[in-house]
Amino acid sequence: MKRDRSLDVLIPPLELAGTLTLPEKARGLVAFAHGSGSSRFSTRNIAVAQGLNARGFATLLFDLLTPQEEQDRSNVFNVAMLGQRLVGTVDWLQGLEPAVASLPVGLFGASTGAAAALIAAAQLPHRIAAVVSRGGRPDLAGEALPHVRAPTLLIVGGADLGVIELNKEALSWLGGPSAxxxxxxxxxxxxxxxxxxxxxxxAGRWFGRHLQAPTSVRAAS
Known part of the structure; x- marks a missing residue:
């Protein structure tokens, strides 16, 4: 029986706390960007992460803000800053053991975390292989949307009125394959x-289809 390996991690330079879960022979790694007012302990994101682990994907659940930063509510909506935290985290992943550093990276964003994921994907077109948004606000990524090349899936609730329209608008601006x-x-x-x-x-189907090294990375390897 295959067993997942879970590690508590601190991501520099702010020592952001996280949990890295590594199934045997992982086929890719998905980093989570939680939404406003949430954390790495989000029961919904944990459920998604466990579902992805069962499909052979490694996952990283981590806090995008320090405990002190969480006291300032405005930080929760600072998607530009959160996007930079994701960029730094992807850089950190590249410095881990080869079995982890070599995995193609996807991003899963919820609520405002979806915008942060798309901002990071726009800045890292050769590193981010796929993005999934759950109940997200991708529209908050603004000018970054046309620069996103990673295949992006937007998942919205049918009764989440208002958010559906914002997702449809963001979909029309995305620069890469999207649904x-x-x-x-x-x-x-x-x-x-x-x-x-x-x-x-x-999410599992999307990452299963698209989570592989971006073309430029494969060509260079």
Whole structure:
């Protein structure tokens, strides 16, 4: 029976706390960017991470803010800063053991974390292989959207009125392959029976299809 290996990590230079989970023979690594007011202990993101682990993907759940920064509510919505934290985290991953550093990297963003993930993907076109947004605000990535080359999946609840329209608008601006999946009758946090399972299924299929080294990286290797 295969067993996942979980490590508690501190990501420099701010020592951001996280959990890195490594299945045997991982096929890729997905870093999570949680939404406003959440943390690496988000039960929803943990559920998605476990679903991805079962499909052979390594995952990194980590806090984008220090405990002190969390006291200032405005930091939660500073998607430019959060995007830079993700860029730094991807750089940090490249310095880990070869079995981890060699994995293609995907990003999973929820709520405002989706915008941060897209900003990071725009800055790292040769490093980020795929992006998935859950109930996200990709529109907050603004001018970064046309520069995103990674295949991007936007998942929205069918009853998440207003957010659906914002996702459709963001979809039209994305520069790479993209798709929108609407989960029928689901609200913003996907608490309805079966809704999170649908999110996990869509995310797993998307990463399974697209999470491989970007072409330029493969060509250079």
């Amino acid at each position: 929108l999946e609407i989960i029928p009758n689901a609200t913003h946090l996907f608490p309805e029976p079966g809704a999170m399972n649908a999110v996990i299924e869509h």
